[in-house]
Amino acid sequence: MITETPSHYDHLEQMSVHDLLVGINNEDKTVPLAVEKAIPQIEALVAATVDRMRAGGRLFYIGAGTSGRLGVVDASECPPTYGVPFDMVIGLIAGGDGAIRKAVEFAEDDPQQAWHDMQAYNLTPQDVVVGIAASGRTPYVIGGLQQARAAGCVTGCVVCNPGSAVAAACEFPVEVVVGPEFVTGSTRMKSGTAQKLVLNMLSTSVMIQLGRVKGNKMIDMQLSNHKLQDRAARMVENELGVSREEAEALLAQFGNVRGAIEGYHRR
Known part of the structure; x- marks a missing residue:
């Protein structure tokens, strides 16, 4: 061998x-x-x-x-x-x-x-x-x-x-x-x-x-620490053009980046 x-x-x-x-x-x-x-x-x-x-x-x-x-x-x-x-x-x-x-x-x-x-x-x-x-x-x-x-x-x-x-x-x-x-x-x-x-x-x-990435972002990642929460907030800010405060509120409401983006567009 x-x-x-x-x-x-x-x-x-x-x-x-x-x-x-x-x-x-x-x-x-x-x-x-x-x-x-x-x-x-x-x-x-x-x-x-x-x-x-x-x-x-x-x-x-x-x-x-x-x-x-x-x-x-x-x-x-x-x-x-x-x-x-x-x-x-x-x-x-x-x-x-x-x-x-x-x-x-x-x-x-x-x-x-x-x-x-x-x-x-x-x-x-x-x-x-x-x-x-x-x-x-x-x-x-x-x-x-x-x-x-x-x-x-x-x-x-x-x-x-x-x-x-x-x-x-x-x-x-x-x-x-x-x-x-x-x-x-x-x-x-x-x-x-x-x-x-x-x-x-x-x-x-x-x-x-399987659709678990959008663009080049991990939109379904678990927000299990401060680093990932910060990354997710930046992703939502950039995707939707919203403020940091609104991005964090969306994440708190929907639980992840995908949910935050989709929830925002359903408004």
Whole structure:
């Protein structure tokens, strides 16, 4: 596997801090270019996901270790950013929520566990399941994708090795081949960065297609802190040409930017 091949750098312990940082940065610069090559695959997965979610489906991420954590992060940020229900984008990690903070040994090795984890959510054929696995060989992800696909779900993946078992288990594979890691086999580095970039592209594109952005603004975001309340007020001011005081009053009345704008026009 390419993700396990030796680093282009050696004797790391003998390098200066400056040289370590430059080496890591040089490797990181290659990641967006690898993601660019996968855009046609990402586009196909986005289109299939939007189609199912417009029909009422949900998006599930399944993964282990760093990959699982990245899925959980992306899923958890969708409700506050786009105002969607908390059960619309769901991240599942091998070993359960405790594995987000502390590794659970051998949790990724059970090919039945992901499907078991998804059963708590009453999976339907309208749902989309995306497996995340840098190696492309994680049993937790392979088994989950195989069983979700058999149940009629749309299935996709984000992997960093070509021709993997995870890719073979799904309909819409995304293969981002970033090459050897700076520290051999440490896929939390370039592979993790690539996965994060792809998940950003997937969820953001899906939410825009579902109408959760107007212009370039997050009009459905939750107003859960002072920073977001200030951002929302500025958005309403600029969109409607009203004073700050009126913008804040509209937000207080309608709860979010979309409601404030639509409520103003209904007057």
